[in-house]
Amino acid sequence: MQASHDTRQRIINAAQELIYASSYNEVGVQEICDHARVKKGSFYHFFPSKRDLALAVLEQSHTFMRDEIINKSFHDDIPPLARIERFFTLLYEFHKDSRENTGSVFGCPFGNLGGEMSTQDEDIRNKVDSIFTASEKPFEKALAEAVERGDLQAIDTAATAKAIFAYTEGIMLYAKTSNNPELIRELGKHALQLTVAVNMQ
Amino acid sequence: MQASHDTRQRIINAAQELIYASSYNEVGVQEICDHARVKKGSFYHFFPSKRDLALAVLEQSHTFMRDEIINKSFHDDIPPLARIERFFTLLYEFHKDSRENTGSVFGCPFGNLGGEMSTQDEDIRNKVDSIFTASEKPFEKALAEAVERGDLQAIDTAATAKAIFAYTEGIMLYAKTSNNPELIRELGKHALQLTVAVNMQ
DNA sequence: TTTTTAGTTGACTGGTCAGTTAAATAAAGG
């Protein structure tokens, strides 16, 4: 116990940072340990496998996103639909900062891991899927409130929330592949269109 | 030249299949060669590196998608907006078949590779980005035609096409992480909402 | 027929992969 008592936490933090900046398969356990100033043997004292570390990283990233983006966006100090707009603003600022500080847009940590690992690891796929489903909820709540207030005509709030969140994932992927955070701002503006009923002949 | 003359093509086909079903970093050159019935030395006769193979795979996948989904969807035998709906129908059927035959929804081959590799390989990122940009074009063309016909009020067709394609990427990622092709059908229904102007107070 | 070129083969490199093990050390509890 020469090292401090937060070894496990340092490992998660290092993995979160390294995997988010590249990919699960590109980052090795050794590299994570070096970055966390931990010996590999210690790593396997705290985690049965690299895969279990990934699940812990997903959990921590979910907490981070909920605290730093979701909760701040959906606070009820402004009208419900404005909260959705604020969500895209905060998302944009987060990725713009990342782009300025690191040179890269990293996209969505859940979408990244889900896209890479869903066909290889069922536990990771399920974890990402549950995070996605949970992330729809604040959108759904805002939409229901907007309908109640009369800001929106009656819609299927659950389906619409899912559509908006799927759109968000697409936007983040697009921003990553173009390495351009501005896409989040430009495409985010269209998100509320998914809330209106459309009548095509 | 004991083996047939299509060695290079067999390598690309094997890589396309294997990488699409898992991920770039999960599939090794040796595994690709085994699957293509080619010795590893031959591989490096045709490709300078695994990365260059990935670029060739992206090119071939792009051709496939254009021929099998894009062109079939956007043929002008039906009205322009109906072509966009047909695109999601074909996309759904493709992934439903995949799910039935393999047990898994694999998502978008470009989105998968872009999400995994964009921060690690600039050439791959640029290739995916250019495929994305090219894929917006048939949407844009259909939208412009719809505006011309009076099916749609005047909109920014380029921005809307980009929004619809980003939404498509999000849908495919969501379908992959939930391993559920039905999401493509259910969420695809909302795509045309991105074509209408919205007026929120 | 001889030379050149394209393609094939299998053995090989050095490095890295995830994961293991046994012993050492430190902290906590009695």
Next chain:
DNA sequence: CCTTTATTTAACTGACCAGTCAACTAAAAA
């Protein structure tokens, strides 16, 4: 104090990684 438990350390495993190389074969060009 002594025992138990948690944690750390370094050396290790065997498999696999992308990529190299020189020798070989066959077809095409001269």
